[in-house]
Amino acid sequence: MPARMRNVRAIAVVMGCASLALAVSVPAQAAHGHGHGNGHKGIERAVLPEGDGWAAAEGSTTGGANATPDHVYTVTNRAELIAAFRDAGDAPKIVRIAGTVHGNSDANGTPIGCEDYQQDGYTLEKYLAAYDPAVWGTEEVPSGPLEDARAASAKLQAAAVNVNVPSNTTLVGVGENPTVIGASLQVKGVSNVIIRNINFEDTYDCFPQWDPTDGDNGAWNSEYDNLVVYGSDHVWVDHNTFSDGDRPDAGQPYYFGQVYQQHDGLFDIVRGADLVTVSWNVLKDHDKTMLIGNSDKAGDTDRGKLRVTLHHNLFKDVKERAPRVRFGQVDSYNNHFVATRGAAYGYTYGIGAESHLVAEHNAFTVPKGFDKATILKKWSESSLTAGGNYVNGRKTDLIAVHNAGVPTEHLTEGAGWTPTLRTKVNHPLVVPVLVGLKAGAGKARAN
Numbered sequence: 123m124p125a126r127m128r129n130v131r132a133i134a135v136v137m138g139c140a141s142l143a144l145a146v147s148v149p150a151q152a153a154h155g156h157g158h159g160n161g162h163k164g165i166e167r168a169v170l171p172e173g174d175g176w177a178a179a180e181g182s183t184t185g186g187a188n189a190t191p192d193h194v195y196t197v198t199n200r201a202e203l204i205a206a207f208r209d210a211g212d213a214p215k216i217v218r219i220a221g222t223v224h225g226n227s228d229a230n231g232t233p234i235g236c237e238d239y240q241q242d243g244y245t246l247e248k249y250l251a252a253y254d255p256a257v258w259g260t261e262e263v264p265s266g267p268l269e270d271a272r273a274a275s276a277k278l279q280a281a282a283v284n285v286n287v288p289s290n291t292t293l294v295g296v297g298e299n300p301t302v303i304g305a306s307l308q309v310k311g312v313s314n315v316i317i318r319n320i321n322f323e324d325t326y327d328c329f330p331q332w333d334p335t336d337g338d339n340g341a342w343n344s345e346y347d348n349l350v351v352y353g354s355d356h357v358w359v360d361h362n363t364f365s366d367g368d369r370p371d372a373g374q375p376y377y378f379g380q381v382y383q384q385h386d387g388l389f390d391i392v393r394g395a396d397l398v399t400v401s402w403n404v405l406k407d408h409d410k411t412m413l414i415g416n417s418d419k420a421g422d423t424d425r426g427k428l429r430v431t432l433h434h435n436l437f438k439d440v441k442e443r444a445p446r447v448r449f450g451q452v453d454s455y456n457n458h459f460v461a462t463r464g465a466a467y468g469y470t471y472g473i474g475a476e477s478h479l480v481a482e483h484n485a486f487t488v489p490k491g492f493d494k495a496t497i498l499k500k501w502s503e504s505s506l507t508a509g510g511n512y513v514n515g516r517k518t519d520l521i522a523v524h525n526a527g528v529p530t531e532h533l534t535e536g537a538g539w540t541p542t543l544r545t546k547v548n549h550p551l552v553v554p555v556l557v558g559l560k561a562g563a564g565k566a567r568a569n
Contacts, residue, residue: 164568166216170358171569174545175399175431183356185292185316189214196220199231212289218296225283225305236328239279244271253332260334276329289313295320310352318360319566322348323367326384347387355396361566363404364388371409392416394423398430404562406438415448418475424449436561439465446472447479453541454481458557463489469499478537479506485553486513495527505534512550
């Protein structure tokens with residue numbers, strides 16, 4: 123059979139399988155709740171389906187599904203969002219994001235710029251002049267009046283950007299293109315939170331710090347992730363889109379020979395967080411994408427925690443950390459990883475201290491000449507399970523390919539546990555189509 127005919131036949135088979143998968147795996151519309159978002163009735167009171175990842179273990183994740191009518195809020199700016207969280211406290215609540223909420227905004231919700239946070243004479247131009255390696259040197263971290271001014275300015279921005287999410291919350295986007303720009307949602311020290319159907323964009327740091335001692339050539343270090351799950355449990359993050367919006371890392375200028383990095387991660391799960399399910403999201407166009415466990419020295423808080431499931435997510439043109447794992451039992455299946463030609467790429471899965479990663483039945487779409495050995499990156503001595511993965515439509519043993527291509531970073535097979543909390547496992551050949559049709563904000567359904 124000619125190669126062209128084989129390709130056409132293969133595409134037809136994949137599309138047919140995808141149609142079948144859609145027919146049997148799309149959850150039915152829920153009968154409860156009131157539909158307000160994107161024509162999908164009931165998403166506001168939807169709960170995590172039984173058996174859907176680690177967030178379904180040791181109890182359930184219901185968020186604000188049982189909220190009384192007086193604890194259902196529609197918010198259009200940062201002040202209203204914070205007021206809704208404060209008003210309801212830990213009572214079950216549904217907070218509906220309508221329109222665009224700006225983290226960097228005044229009391230009326232009007233967006234403000236970095237200059238509004240500047241304190242004590244700080245400007246970037248003055249900072250660059252003071253700490254130019256030709257002036258300051260490369261042996262010490264910046265200190266003195268301008269570094270103090272930068273820190274004071276950063277503290278003022280942090281008070282606006284960081285928004286704490288309380289327990290028993292459903293935060294859900296409704297209407298046309300619900301978006302949070304420039305805010306860092308902090309799910310910190312709480313329990314039972316659902317976040318669905320929101321575009322998270324461009325949580326940027328106005329005041330990155332220059333550190334000439336970071337690495338061989340120094341680096342700019344920034345704060346803030348779009349979303350952080352920190353020391354919390356039973357969290358479901360579903361059908362959201364995470365990106366840098368109109369401020370991509372690739373477009374940042376270079377100072378002192380290093381990229382002026384205004385973004386940290388897109389979405390991190392750290393500091394003893396546990397029982398988290400991350401499903402049907404899009405994470406795209408970013409550098410340091412997702413940490414699960416933030417330090418090799420955090421064993422006392424993280425060991426036995428950081429149980430996370432990632433399934434049916436699209437990771438597109440992310441340079442690294444998709445995710446980087448320490449300590450946790452992480453189940454990553456049926457995700458689609460896309461690297462387009464010309465996009466910066468370092469690795470996908472980072473194997474860190476005492477990690478127990480199971481990466482199975484995922485699909486990778488990569489350009490010609492891509493080094494498949496770099497999909498895995500060994501940071502510490504840990505083992506993993508990585509079976510049934512497909513690269514450009516071909517079944518690929520990721521561990522064998524890595525060990526052959528990077529023999530100095532030998533990885534041991536066998537994560538030491540077998541995931542059981544999976545509602546449906548699709549064949550990797552249909553995952554690109556399935557995830558492309560269903561993942562991201564605007565595509566959430568009730569379960």
